[in-house]
Amino acid sequence: MINQCFAYEYVYExxxxxxxxxxxxxxxxxxxxxxxxxxFDVSLTTVxxxxxxxxxxxxxxxxxxxxxxxxxxxxxxxxxxxxxxxxLVLSPSEQNKPGSRKTKYxxxxxxxxxxxxxxxxNGEYNLLIDTIADDEVEKRFPSSVLSxxxxxxxxxxxxxxxxxxxxxxxxxxxxYNYFEPDVQVCRVNNDERRKFGEVVGQFVKRGxxxxxxxxxxxxxxxxxxxxxxxxxAMILNDLYIDARYVKWGNMTPEDGYDxxxxxxxxxxxxxxxxxxxxGVAMGACDAIADAGxxxxxxxxxxxxxxxxxxNYKYKxxxxxxxxxxxxxxxxDKLRRTTWIDDETIQPGTLIFRGEDEExxx
Numbered sequence: 001m002i003n004q005c006f007a008y009e010y011v012y013e014x015x016x017x018x019x020x021x022x023x024x025x026x027x028x029x030x031x032x033x034x035x036x037x038x039x040f041d042v043s044l045t046t047v048x049x050x051x052x053x054x055x056x057x058x059x060x061x062x063x064x065x066x067x068x069x070x071x072x073x074x075x076x077x078x079x080x081x082x083x084x085x086x087x088l089v090l091s092p093s094e095q096n097k098p099g100s101r102k103t104k105y106x107x108x109x110x111x112x113x114x115x116x117x118x119x120x121x122n123g124e125y126n127l128l129i130d131t132i133a134d135d136e137v138e139k140r141f142p143s144s145v146l147s148x149x150x151x152x153x154x155x156x157x158x159x160x161x162x163x164x165x166x167x168x169x170x171x172x173x174x175x176y177n178y179f180e181p182d183v184q185v186c187r188v189n190n191d192e193r194r195k196f197g198e199v200v201g202q203f204v205k206r207g208x209x210x211x212x213x214x215x216x217x218x219x220x221x222x223x224x225x226x227x228x229x230x231x232x233a234m235i236l237n238d239l240y241i242d243a244r245y246v247k248w249g250n251m252t253p254e255d256g257y258d259x260x261x262x263x264x265x266x267x268x269x270x271x272x273x274x275x276x277x278x279g280v281a282m283g284a285c286d287a288i289a290d291a292g293x294x295x296x297x298x299x300x301x302x303x304x305x306x307x308x309x310x311n312y313k314y315k316x317x318x319x320x321x322x323x324x325x326x327x328x329x330x331x332d333k334l335r336r337t338t339w340i341d342d343e344t345i346q347p348g349t350l351i352f353r354g355e356d357e358e359x360x361x
Contacts, residue, residue, distance in 0.1 A: 090156030116327020196229030256283025
């Protein structure tokens with residue numbers, strides 16, 4: 001008889017090993033609870049506790065009256081012992097690159113996530129990074145160093161075709177901030193929709209109703225998720241969504257500047273602008289200032305990434321996605337031996353900034 005203090009952990013590990021070794025009944029069903037009791041010489045409570053942990057981790061599912069079986073979310077029950085992990089960043093295609101107006105801003109989100117992952121996995125795995133244009137993956141991936149990796153982290157403007165291609169190549173993929181609902185893939189996402197709704201809510205709380213939105217590319221799921229947060233909050237606060245106040249761009253400071261100039265020409269002009277990221281917010285602030293207005297006072301602005309802190313000349317609200325936490329979650333998923341197409345949400349933090357106000361929400 002095994003030590004009852006550790007019985008459920010032992011049973012959990014042994015059932016997981018059975019799954020990895022393919023020791024399942026027909027159609028992927030596990031042994032019955034009573035069969036596991038006899039096999040491990042433990043109580044029914046212990047077996048149920050172990051199975052509940054497997055269900056919580058999305059490794060198994062249970063159908064009342066039929067039993068417990070391998071979850072449909074399990075892609076690979078025993079990942080190959082390849083000690084390399086690839087990190088693929090999808091860059092915009094040539095036609096989506098910034099224009100001629102130069103603004104000093106580099107979005108460091110990927111670097112911050114990498115840094116966290118490196119701290120967590122250094123010594124366990126060798127980590128390799130590559131960048132491929134989003135529309136050239138099928139052409140360039142086979143000759144990329146990442147083609148030899150079994151596990152891949154995917155970031156950038158992820159599209160269904162890329163996920164499906166990599167799965168077709170037998171890769172175990174985890175994607176950061178990917179929101180297409182009907183694509184089965186392992187995801188780590190921020191609560192983008194809720195946080196962008198909270199930004200609008202804070203503007204409304206301060207008496208504003210003419211709230212504009214500058215989004216990213218309109219076929220990018222992350223951009224759509226953030227826009228839906230803006231849209232939800234406008235509707236819930238009984239505010240009319242004026243099509244003149246909604247702009248779609250390429251997520252650069254240059255676009256933020258140009259699209260804000262268009263917004264300021266609308267009559268009446270908006271008093272708040274919700275921007276897809278901090279770079280766009282920078283461009284928006286510059287355009288507001290060039291129009292003789294004060295960003296943060298005459299027109300409130302928000303961004304995303306908390307990339308600038310107090311280093312920028314104008315104050316604007318931002319969302320801190322807590323990239324260090326994101327990296328730790330991704331690292332935990334990448335080190336798993338059983339690969340599961342599950343989703344983990346990392347809540348962000350709203351940092352509200354106005355001319356005379358700063359608070360974390």
